[in-house]
Amino acid sequence: MVAGMISRQALEDALRGWMQSWRVVAPVRQAGEVRFEELADASAVAWDYANSKHSAKGVYLPQVERLLTYTRMRDDLNQVKAADPPTGPTLLFGLRPCDARARLMVDRVMVDGVCRDRYYAARRDGTVVVGLACEHPRSTCFCGAFDSGPYDATGSDLLLRAAGDMYLVDVITERGSELAKGLALEPADDERTQLAEHAQAEAEEALRPTERLVGIEEALKGLWDDPLWPEISAKCLACGTCTYLCPTCHCFAVEDRVLGDGGERVRAWDSCMYAGFTVHASGHNPRPDQASRWRQRVMHKFSYLPENVDAYGCVGCGRCVVGCPVNLDIRQVLARVWEASRVQAEESGS
Amino acid sequence: MLPDEIRAAIGQWLASGEVDLFIGWEPGTLALTATPAFVRRAEDVDRLIWDATCEHNLTRFIRPYRDKTVGIMVKGCDARALVGLMQEGQLVRERLRIVGIGCDGVIDPRRVCERLGVESVEELDDARLDGNEIVCGQVRIPIAEVLFAGCETCQQRDPQVYDLRMGPEHDDAPLEDRYAHVRAMEALSEDERWERFTSEISKCNLCYACRNTCPFCYCNVCFAEQTNPQWLTPTAHDPDVAFFQIIRTFHLAGRCVACGACTRACPQGVDLRLMLDKLCADVADLYGYLAGEDVEAKPPLTTYRQDDYNDFVL
Amino acid sequence: MTEAHPHICRCAENAYLPRSMRIQRVITETDDREIKSFDLVPVDEGEPFRFTPGQFCELSIVGEGEAPFGIASAPVEESFVRFSIKRIGRVTTRLHSLTPGTVIGMRGPLGNGFPMGAFAGKNLVVIGGGFAFTTLRSLLVQIMQGGQRDRFGQLQVVYGVREPGLFLYREDLAAWQARDDIQVVQTIDVPVDGWHGQVGFVPQAVQELAPSADGAVAVICGPPVMIRFTLPVLLELGFGREAIYTSLENRMQCGVGKCGRCNVGAKYVCVDGPVFSMAELDELPPEY
Numbered sequence: 001m002v003a004g005m006i007s008r009q010a011l012e013d014a015l016r017g018w019m020q021s022w023r024v025v026a027p028v029r030q031a032g033e034v035r036f037e038e039l040a041d042a043s044a045v046a047w048d049y050a051n052s053k054h055s056a057k058g059v060y061l062p063q064v065e066r067l068l069t070y071t072r073m074r075d076d077l078n079q080v081k082a083a084d085p086p087t088g089p090t091l092l093f094g095l096r097p098c099d100a101r102a103r104l105m106v107d108r109v110m111v112d113g114v115c116r117d118r119y120y121a122a123r124r125d126g127t128v129v130v131g132l133a134c135e136h137p138r139s140t141c142f143c144g145a146f147d148s149g150p151y152d153a154t155g156s157d158l159l160l161r162a163a164g165d166m167y168l169v170d171v172i173t174e175r176g177s178e179l180a181k182g183l184a185l186e187p188a189d190d191e192r193t194q195l196a197e198h199a200q201a202e203a204e205e206a207l208r209p210t211e212r213l214v215g216i217e218e219a220l221k222g223l224w225d226d227p228l229w230p231e232i233s234a235k236c237l238a239c240g241t242c243t244y245l246c247p248t249c250h251c252f253a254v255e256d257r258v259l260g261d262g263g264e265r266v267r268a269w270d271s272c273m274y275a276g277f278t279v280h281a282s283g284h285n286p287r288p289d290q291a292s293r294w295r296q297r298v299m300h301k302f303s304y305l306p307e308n309v310d311a312y313g314c315v316g317c318g319r320c321v322v323g324c325p326v327n328l329d330i331r332q333v334l335a336r337v338w339e340a341s342r343v344q345a346e347e348s349g350s
Numbered sequence: 351m352l353p354d355e356i357r358a359a360i361g362q363w364l365a366s367g368e369v370d371l372f373i374g375w376e377p378g379t380l381a382l383t384a385t386p387a388f389v390r391r392a393e394d395v396d397r398l399i400w401d402a403t404c405e406h407n408l409t410r411f412i413r414p415y416r417d418k419t420v421g422i423m424v425k426g427c428d429a430r431a432l433v434g435l436m437q438e439g440q441l442v443r444e445r446l447r448i449v450g451i452g453c454d455g456v457i458d459p460r461r462v463c464e465r466l467g468v469e470s471v472e473e474l475d476d477a478r479l480d481g482n483e484i485v486c487g488q489v490r491i492p493i494a495e496v497l498f499a500g501c502e503t504c505q506q507r508d509p510q511v512y513d514l515r516m517g518p519e520h521d522d523a524p525l526e527d528r529y530a531h532v533r534a535m536e537a538l539s540e541d542e543r544w545e546r547f548t549s550e551i552s553k554c555n556l557c558y559a560c561r562n563t564c565p566f567c568y569c570n571v572c573f574a575e576q577t578n579p580q581w582l583t584p585t586a587h588d589p590d591v592a593f594f595q596i597i598r599t600f601h602l603a604g605r606c607v608a609c610g611a612c613t614r615a616c617p618q619g620v621d622l623r624l625m626l627d628k629l630c631a632d633v634a635d636l637y638g639y640l641a642g643e644d645v646e647a648k649p650p651l652t653t654y655r656q657d658d659y660n661d662f663v664l
Numbered sequence: 665m666t667e668a669h670p671h672i673c674r675c676a677e678n679a680y681l682p683r684s685m686r687i688q689r690v691i692t693e694t695d696d697r698e699i700k701s702f703d704l705v706p707v708d709e710g711e712p713f714r715f716t717p718g719q720f721c722e723l724s725i726v727g728e729g730e731a732p733f734g735i736a737s738a739p740v741e742e743s744f745v746r747f748s749i750k751r752i753g754r755v756t757t758r759l760h761s762l763t764p765g766t767v768i769g770m771r772g773p774l775g776n777g778f779p780m781g782a783f784a785g786k787n788l789v790v791i792g793g794g795f796a797f798t799t800l801r802s803l804l805v806q807i808m809q810g811g812q813r814d815r816f817g818q819l820q821v822v823y824g825v826r827e828p829g830l831f832l833y834r835e836d837l838a839a840w841q842a843r844d845d846i847q848v849v850q851t852i853d854v855p856v857d858g859w860h861g862q863v864g865f866v867p868q869a870v871q872e873l874a875p876s877a878d879g880a881v882a883v884i885c886g887p888p889v890m891i892r893f894t895l896p897v898l899l900e901l902g903f904g905r906e907a908i909y910t911s912l913e914n915r916m917q918c919g920v921g922k923c924g925r926c927n928v929g930a931k932y933v934c935v936d937g938p939v940f941s942m943a944e945l946d947e948l949p950p951e952y
Contacts (some may be wrong), residue, residue, distance in 0.1 A: 033469060050473060051756070063555075064585050067680045070726035077725045077762075078684040078769035114935050115673035115920040118608075119680075140380070140472045142791070224949050235386040235411065239559030241617040251924030254680075255583040256918045258727050263682075268585035270923070276575045277925060278915050281753035286914065286928075286951050296927075296951075304930035322472045325559055325615035326406060327378035327385035578753050 002160075004185030005166045005192050008047065014183050015042040022128075025059050025284045026093040027052055036092075045094060050138050051317060055247035056099055059092055060123050061106060064268045067119065073261040083264070085122035091179075091180035093348055094132045098143045098315040100155030102247035103129070108309035109250060113153075128175050131156030135199050137207045140318030142331060145213040148315070149201040159176075162199060163192035210235070211338055213312070219341035224295070228336045231296035235326045240271035240331070248301070248313045251277075272296050288303050298333060352400040355494045356449060356516050365392035365422050369447050371410050372421035375404040381474040382459055382484065386411060398423075400516070401479050402493050405456035407431055407611035409565040412441065419445045425453035427609035429509035430642025431565040434605055437645055440568060444513075450512025452519055455494070455501030458614070459483070465489075500610035500623050503528045510643065529631040531624060547625075548588075551595050553618040560612035560622055561598060566605045573597060595625065603629045604650045607642040619639045669777040670714040672920070679920045682724040682769025684708065688744055688764055688829050695829025698751050699795060700760055703744040703812045707715050707767055712775070713745055714779060717802035718911060718939045719774030722919045723747060723759065732754040732934075735773065736798040736833075738805035745770070747796045748832055773920040775938050778803055778909065780882065787817035789875045789903075791894060793886025797832050797913055800885055805836065808846060821845040821873050824866035824890070826853045837880060849873055867893040877902035883909045895942070906943035912952055913938065928952050 006014075018024050024039040027046045034049040036056040066083040071077055095103075134141075135152035143149055153159045157176030157264050160167040171177045209340040243249040253270035257263050270277060273293055279285040287293050301313030314330070321329050363369045376387035378395040384403040388411070389395060400423065408433040412420050424432060429450050435441040438534075445630045459471045467487055477486035484491045505528055507520045535543060557609060558574065561567040574582050574594050582590045613623040633639050636659045637650035672679050685704035693699045697780075706713065715735055722730040731753070737746035751760045762768070778799075792800045800821075807816050822842070825831050831850065840848045851862040851869040862869060866886065875882075882903050884891055891910060898908055914926040914933040921935035929948035931937065940948075 032464075050469070053470065064587075072727055075765060076684070076767040077727075078682055078767050080682060080724075080726060080769065082681045110922055113920065113921055114671065115679050117920075117922055118678055138472045139475050165786050167808050169619055184779065231388075234388045236560040237615065239557045239562050239615065239617070241557055241559060244555065244557065244617075250922075252918075252922075253583075253585070254730065255585050256727050257583065257585065257587060263727055266585055267918075267923070268583075270925075274575075276577075279577075280913070280915050281577065281756070292951070299929075299949075300924070300927070303926065307930045319470065321379065322470060323617055325563065325617065327380060327383050329379040329385075332379065338866065578757075580754055 001171050002188050002193075003169045003171045005168050005179045005188040006183055006185050007166055010184045011167065012042040012045070012183075015039065015093065017182065018069075020087045022091040023317075024055070024091045024093055037062075039093070047094075050136060050318070051096055051099075051134075051141075051188055053319070053323070054245055055102065055317070055319060056092060056095055057106075057247050057249075059090065059153075060103055060127065061110070061120060061250055061252075061269075064266050065119060067265045067267055069262065069264045070256075072258075074125055079262075080265075083119075084112045085119040086126075087122065088126060090123070090127040091130065092127055093130045095129055095156065096134050096317070097131060097148065097150060097152040097154070097156070098134075098141070098317040099247050100131045101146075101148060101152065102155075102315045102317070104155045105248050105305070105311040105313065105315075106250050108311055109305075112260075112309065129156045130176075130179070131159045131172075133159060133161045133200070135162055135203050137203055138318060139206060139208055140321040142210045142213075142316035142318060144204070145210045145316055146312060146314070147212070147214055150207065151200045159314075161196040163188075163196040166192050168192060168196045174263055191277060194332075197253055207318070210316075211335060213302070214332060216337060217306045218336065219337055220299060220303045221341055222344050223337065226340050228333075228340050229295045230289075230291040232333045233290040233330070236273070236290050236294060236327055236328055238273050238275065238290055238293070239267075239325065240273045241273040241323045241325065243297075244269060245319040245323045246314075247317060247319075248315060248327070254298075272300065287307075294333075298337065300335070302337075352398055353516050356514055357395050357398065359514055360389075360398065360421060360449065361395040363447055364389065364395065368419065369421040371415055372398075372447075373408045374398040374423040374449075375400065375406065375408075378403075380471055381477040382457060382462060382479070382585075384551075395614060400451060402455065402457045402497075403479065405498065405611070405614050407563065407565055407609045409435065410568075410611075412446075413568060416441065416445070419447065421447040421449070423449045423451060424450050424509055424512070425604040425609075426507040426509050427453075427504065427607055428565075429511050430506055430607035431609060432532050433511055433645050434607060435565060436645065437649060438566075438605075443645075446513075448509070448512045449514045449516065449654055450509025452508050452515070452517030453501075454482075454505075454507065454518065455497040455504065455646060456614075457493055457496050458498040460619070462491065465496060486515060487637060495616040498610055498614060499531075500608060500613070500627075503530070504608075506607070506642075511645070529627055532631045533626060535628065548592075550624070551591050552588065553617075553620045554586070554591045554595065555618060556582070556591060556594060557617060559615040562621075563611045563615040564602070564606075566602055567598070595620075596624075599625045599629055602626060604633045604637070605641055606630055606664040628660045666815060669716045669719060669775075670773055672772055672774060673800075675711060675714075678695070679771070680719070680918070682722070682730075682771045683710070684767050685745070685770045687764050687766050687768065690762070690764055693748060693832045693834075694900040695812050699748055699830075699832060700751075701746050702762075703737070703746050704768070704770060705744055708744045708875075712742070715739060716773070716777030717806050718778035718799050719773040719775045720799070720938060721745075721747070721770050722916070723749075724771065724801075725755060725758050730759045730769075730771070730917070732774070732919060734799035734802070734911065734938075736801050738808040738810065740806055743911060744791065746801045748801075750795050751934045755903075771919060774822040774934055776936065778939050780806075783881055784797030784815045785817065785879075787876070787878075787880040788819050789880055789898075790819070791866060791870060791882065791884040791886070794826070794830065795832070796814065796885040796887065796911070797823060799885065801833050801836060804840070804846075806809065806839065808843075813845060817879060820873060821846065822851065822869050822873060823848065824851045824853070824864075824869060824886075827856055828852055828859050834881045841880070841950075865893070866890050867897050870894055870897050874901060877904075877907070881907045885911045904943075905946060906941050908942040909939055910942065910945070911938045912940060912945075914952060 378385040684707035691704040
């Protein structure tokens with residue numbers, strides 16, 4: 001529902017207002033790249049960015065998060081105090097539709113299920129998202145493969161759509177509606193509305209066509225022993241860059257840090273790409289090679305997560321494609337999956 | 351450009367079974383990007399390329415196939431990695447078929463992006479190589495102006511071990527300023543050096559891309575991943591990062607062939623080359639030794655000479 | 665598993681915060697001293713610790729970390745919670761150095777436990793190998809001492825270890841040997857002077873025992889190689905795959921299905937397991 005239109009200047013003014021009582025996180029240019037950082041200056045927002053190199057994941061799942069602090073005492077090895085998760089609202093501004101959808105998927109793992117992760121939930125519950133529709137998808141974007149697109153409003157509370165010199169403001173949720181009350185909105189005119197619609201059509205057109213990925217979990221079913229896994233993983237360096245840049249990857253390690261007479265137990269991003277991820281104290285490793293680890297990566301994202309939380313562990317943002325030092329392109333891997341499943345279907349005559 | 355006769359020879363190696371596998375490069379899915387290629391069938395040699403985007407040191411990929419006969423393409427620096435691995439008993443010359451390439455350097459995509467005013471290489475849809483230039487729309491940039499920094503002062507552009515050779519011959523006279531960046535660092539005060547060192551490694555997140563891309567980091571269990579004793583946690587704590595970087599650098603003393611693969615692989619842009627070249631310079635100064643030149647040579651850290659530098663002995 | 669087992673996520677506000685437990689007693693179980701049992705009691709009055717046999721906890725030592733252990737005591741043994749720990753890595757080595765009176769942390773109960781409701785009315789064949797007897801003790805003690813022996817049918821136990829000094833819970837085993845409402849076969853791998861009991865690997869021992877599959881359920885815990893060779897014996901005896909249960913081990917950290925580490929296929933060993941029937945495992949990829 002279009003609430004109105006607003007100029008960039010008025011949005012920057014609104015940001016200044018919000019910065020008084022919210023932690024505002026927005027894309028800014030820093031050290032030669034675009035990053036999601038806490039905003040210190042509303043005029044520093046990178047309005048025309050493509051997408052950030054690192055995802056905004058650190059906002060809802062920090063790379064290192066303190067779970068508890070402890071003091072070490074001779075006879076008491078459990079002098080612990082739970083760390084307080086941050087309270088106070090966060091406004092996540094300028095998030096692309098792919099990243100907004102990614103956050104929803106991680107929500108389902110961390111908040112739903114047998115356990116509600118109180119640290120994650122506290123951050124999540126206090127966060128509002130103002131999304132920014134994507135006018136210029138890059139050659140590495142493949143959100144369309146998930147029946148989504150550069151103007152998908154899923155996961156945003158408000159969605160901004162560029163319309164010439166103005167932005168149209170779409171209210172998506174009640175939280176967004178509340179937030180919009182503080183905006184100096186004008187009624188959206190026909191000219192701007194058409195500009196926005198035109199920009200959307202162009203953006204959707206510009207998306208490089210890729211094979212649809214919805215339903216790929218069926219293709220994966222018979223492929224456990226397929227030779228595609230050792231073949232596609234041969235050049236993988238196991239550096240984990242893909243998992244670090246990915247907005248949906250959320251696997252973490254729980255580790256104790258010793259600091260003087262005490263310390264902290266933290267959770268930190270970890271990666272299924274590392275050999276040590278699943279190694280037992282005995283030395284046994286259920287995933288002893290990169291082939292089995294790549295199979296886990298693909299199965300987790302495209303089979304297990306759909307089964308468990310009804311969402312894919314990928315939104316087509318393309319960061320892993322850009323970041324991989326050996327150009328191991330997940331789109332090629334998924335194309336191999338489809339191909340292998342077709343070959344299998346042919347061979348079994350079904 | 352991969353000469354036809356080399357391509358045909360590689361095809362012949364595969365067809366005859368002389369090699370079980372050939373490791374080279376093929377075009378990547380991003381502009382100005384190549385990707386490692388593992389070719390097993392003669393008909394697939396058409397996938398292989400050679401140009402200034404072929405930046406990976408492929409020798410680390412031989413590791414799982416050491417009991418097979420493997421063909422491989424190596425630039426001058428990569429060839430020295432093969433020599434080093436043979437010195438250390440990791441590879442056997444008879445089980446290698448080497449295509450050695452006289453190399454004029456590989457490009458640094460970050461520098462290309464800077465020149466073209468874009469943030470990242472995936473915005474360069476129509477950039478491509480044309481002869482010794484990069485072409486992007488109307489803009490032409492000489493490759494020589496956007497090389498990886500290490501390539502600019504390279505003294506080892508010609509492979510000294512190969513079965514087949516391609517690419518230009520060079521006259522690699524010793525360059526006085528090969529270690530200019532190291533000398534500049536050495537000239538700083540202790541505090542300035544500490545500041546430089548800590549600010550570089552603060553970018554590191556312990557992804558181990560540098561280690562994983564290095565041909566000489568082949569330990570079955572890296573110290574960084576030992577659990578008993580556990581030296582590091584995966585939380586990229588500053589002391590852990592410093593520990594990893596320092597130890598890895600020292601483990602490479604006298605072994606690193608300055609191929610630069612680690613520095614190019616680093617997703618965070620840490621200047622690993624600075625630290626490793628410092629060790630290379632020290633080994634050259636103290637022991638007159640350059641890694642990877644001679645397979646018969648004894649590495650300095652495993653030999654003793656009466657006149658070895660021993661000022662550190664108290 | 666449709667039974668609602670007690671679980672930390674239903675009884676604690678913060679599933680990552682370990683509860684303080686004092687070591688009341690340390691028992692060296694094996695002659696090589698590599699396995700010790702620790703009986704823990706809560707430091708605070710708090711909620712009584714409720715669990716189902718088969719569940720596990722993460723034991724925590726600040727500064728070292730956590731490690732998962734099956735609960736070796738039974739719910740009926742209300743005055744302590746027992747964990748049997750093999751010294752194998754960083755946390756376990758530190759644990760082994762601790763003495764009674766020391767306080768450590770405990771997070772649990774975690775996991776799904778044995779389906780006691782499904783076992784009721786059935787004959788039970790309990791098979792254990794080596795160190796894996798821990799949660800089987802919990803199961804057996806609960807049946808034998810929980811005042812519910814008559815809820816279950818015949819009880820047959822096969823427990824195999826490499827040599828006599830490696831049996832855990834020798835007092836319990838001796839007590840059960842003396843009873844006539846449970847049959848316990850203890851076997852060792854190769855003959856040893858002074859051992860007058862059975863000799864032979866577990867699969868052979870099960871074959872010789874030849875328990876009837878009629879109205880029976882088998883629970884088998886042990887090293888993968890033992891399970892691999894005992895399973896065909898059970899199938900041969902007529903046990904259906906849905907009537908054979910095992911407990912999986914995997915590297916774990918959060919214990920509550922979030923950190924993404926312990927999955928076998930789409931199932932998490934820490935939440936959907938560690939107890940699985942063979943029929944359930946058949947649906948999962950062989951990655952454990």
